Amino acid sequence: MVQPSGTRGSPTPPPPPAGAGLISLGSTARAGADRGAERRVVLVGMAGAALFLLAALLTVVSGLAGPTRWAPLHLALAGAASLAVGALLPHFTVSLATSRPAPAGWRLLALGLLAGGALVAVIAVSAGARPLAAAGAAAFIAGMLATAATAFVPAHGGLGRRGGVVELGYGLALAAVVAAVSLALLDLAGVPAVVARWAWLKPAHAWLNLVGFLTVVVASTLIHLYPTVVGSRIRPRRAMLVTVIGLSAGAGCVAVGYGVGNDLVARAGALGAAAGALGAGVVGLDARRARARWTTDPGWHRLTIGHLSCAIGWLVIGIGMASGAVLVHGADPAGWSLDPLVGPLVVGCFVQVLIGSWSHLAPAVGPGDLARHALQRKILGRWPITRLVGLNAAAVLLVIGSWAASDALMAAGAGIGAATVLVAIGLLAEAILRR
Numbered sequence: 001m002v003q004p005s006g007t008r009g010s011p012t013p014p015p016p017p018a019g020a021g022l023i024s025l026g027s028t029a030r031a032g033a034d035r036g037a038e039r040r041v042v043l044v045g046m047a048g049a050a051l052f053l054l055a056a057l058l059t060v061v062s063g064l065a066g067p068t069r070w071a072p073l074h075l076a077l078a079g080a081a082s083l084a085v086g087a088l089l090p091h092f093t094v095s096l097a098t099s100r101p102a103p104a105g106w107r108l109l110a111l112g113l114l115a116g117g118a119l120v121a122v123i124a125v126s127a128g129a130r131p132l133a134a135a136g137a138a139a140f141i142a143g144m145l146a147t148a149a150t151a152f153v154p155a156h157g158g159l160g161r162r163g164g165v166v167e168l169g170y171g172l173a174l175a176a177v178v179a180a181v182s183l184a185l186l187d188l189a190g191v192p193a194v195v196a197r198w199a200w201l202k203p204a205h206a207w208l209n210l211v212g213f214l215t216v217v218v219a220s221t222l223i224h225l226y227p228t229v230v231g232s233r234i235r236p237r238r239a240m241l242v243t244v245i246g247l248s249a250g251a252g253c254v255a256v257g258y259g260v261g262n263d264l265v266a267r268a269g270a271l272g273a274a275a276g277a278l279g280a281g282v283v284g285l286d287a288r289r290a291r292a293r294w295t296t297d298p299g300w301h302r303l304t305i306g307h308l309s310c311a312i313g314w315l316v317i318g319i320g321m322a323s324g325a326v327l328v329h330g331a332d333p334a335g336w337s338l339d340p341l342v343g344p345l346v347v348g349c350f351v352q353v354l355i356g357s358w359s360h361l362a363p364a365v366g367p368g369d370l371a372r373h374a375l376q377r378k379i380l381g382r383w384p385i386t387r388l389v390g391l392n393a394a395a396v397l398l399v400i401g402s403w404a405a406s407d408a409l410m411a412a413g414a415g416i417g418a419a420t421v422l423v424a425i426g427l428l429a430e431a432i433l434r435r
Contacts, residue, residue: 036367037104038091043366045087045111046358047432050425052079052118053354057418071126073338073346077214078118078140081350082177085217086114086143088357089170090151091365092221096166102150110150113143125188134188141181148174169220169244176212176251180205197259203336204255210345211273211322212251215315218353219243219280222312226284229304229360231292239282246276247319254326263330270326277319284312297374300359300381306388307356314348314395343398347417352391355424362431376431383423390420 056075090110094101101107117140124133151170183205186194194201223243227234250273257266288309294301318341329335363376397413400406 038094038101038107039365039367041104041107041111042087042091042361043432044108045083046362046428048111048115049080049084049087049354050358050428052076052083052115053351053421054425056080057421060414061418069339069342071122073342074118074122074125076346077209077350078121079115080354081214082118082140082144083111083114084354084357085173085214086111086147088221088361089147089174089217090154092224093151093155093167093170096224097155099154099156102154106146106150110143110146113139113146115143117141117143130188130190134185137181137185137188141178141185144174144178144181165240165244166220166223169216169223169248172244172248173213173216173220176208176216176248179255180208180213183208199333200258200261200331203333204258206336206338207251207254207258207269207322210341211247211319212255214350215277215319215345216244216247216251218311218315218349219247219276219283221357222280222308222353223283225357225360226308226312227287227290229301229308229356230288231294232287232290235286235290237283237286239279239286241279243276243279243283246272246274246279248276250274250276250323257326257331258333258336261331263332266326266331270323273319274323277316277323280312281316284309297377297381299384300363300377303381303384303387304356304360306384307352307359307391310388310392311349311352311356314344314352314392318344318349340399340402343395343402343413347398347413348392348395351417351421352395355391355421358428359424362428366432372435375434379431379434380427382427387420387423390416394420 052075056072056079059072059075087107090102090107117136117138120136121133121140122136124130124136148171151174152167155167183194183201187198187201220243223240224234250269250271253269253272254266255269257263257269291305321344322341325335325337325340359380362380363373366373366376368376394413394417397409397416401409401411401413
């Protein structure tokens with residue numbers, strides 16, 4: 001099967017009638033919608049995510065982060081990844097439902113709360129200003145609630161089928177991140193019961209964020225985005241439900257296990273998360289087996305397919321590593337460390353999905369005409385093999401360096417990864433700005 005290049009993406013409804021811009025957030029009108037403003041919001045979100053990723057790299061390179069990885073990790077995850085989720089999740093839900101998107105003002109408000117909250121929290125925690133950090137966390141929670149409203153309320157008025165398992169995954173993921181950040185907010189606010197148990201609640205916070213939120217969003221998105229990118233059909237499979245329920249319930253059980261100090265509950269959650277990760281691998285393999293043979297824009301297709309394919313593999317590896325640690329150590333906080341997961345989950349999965357997604361979506365659903373989109377595909381598809389090898393080699397070096405406790409390997413992985421990401425950010429900026 002030969003598919004035309006540059007025309008695949010989220011389904012787009014027909015143009016709206018006059019006055020469509022007056023629709024409210026909760027409207028159930030079934031007429032078409034002008035997607036121009038929505039596309040610009042998506043582009044703003046992707047650009048903002050790239051800036052947060054750049055800020056994370058700069059804190060590492062400049063030494064501002066100091067000896068800890070807390071600030072760059074939170075800039076990359078709470079900033080870049082969450083802002084991308086805030087931009088894309090509502091876009092995907094209304095596209096799947098063929099409904100009108102929420103007004104651009106609401107969408108930008110949600111993105112502003114996410115970006116501002118994450119930035120304030122990172123700066124305030126780094127400066128030791130805990131009350132200000134708590135205010136940033138509260139703004140971030142408000143941004144996630146606004147994201148949920150702009151994602152699910154308009155989808156109820158769509159002409160198409162509801163998102164099904166994808167929408168379920170998105171809902172569970174947003175609930176997980178609100179719970180995770182609420183724990184951090186209570187700790188920053190100095191609530192005695194939370195402060196006293198923070199050694200156990202900290203890994204619970206990490207599991208809810210990394211697995212319950214980001215991994216579930218990635219897995220749910222790849223259910224429909226990955227077939228679109230590789231040029232295959234979305235075929236309902238039980239593995240999709242296993243993926244969403246396994247990762248969501250597993251992360252919740254692990255968090256509860258840590259919170260109450262119960263090894264059995266934590267280990268049961270780890271097994272569920274591992275099953276969900278394997279389900280994501282099955283869904284990805286099924287879509288790849290039925291992929292198309294693209295005849296144009298080979299570099300762009302090679303890059304986007306490569307990044308998303310590798311991200312699925314790293315998702316399985318990363319969740320396997322995280323689950324394995326819980327199975328061995330139970331709910332003992334001493335057995336938990338984020339360091340081994342930076343390579344597989346942060347660099348190999350989340351960063352790779354972010355780059356693959358913006359490389360596909362900027363010319364697929366971003367503003368502009370066919371000529372501009374063709375130019376964007378050409379720019380974003382430069383040096384695909386070199387960039388794929390660089391980012392995945394960085395993830396491998398970070399994994400091996402963590403296992404071997406080798407600062408040299410960790411530094412090499414971080415350097416290669418930073419250089420590769422900087423190239424991707426530069427190409428995205430050129431693709432957005434070039435006319």
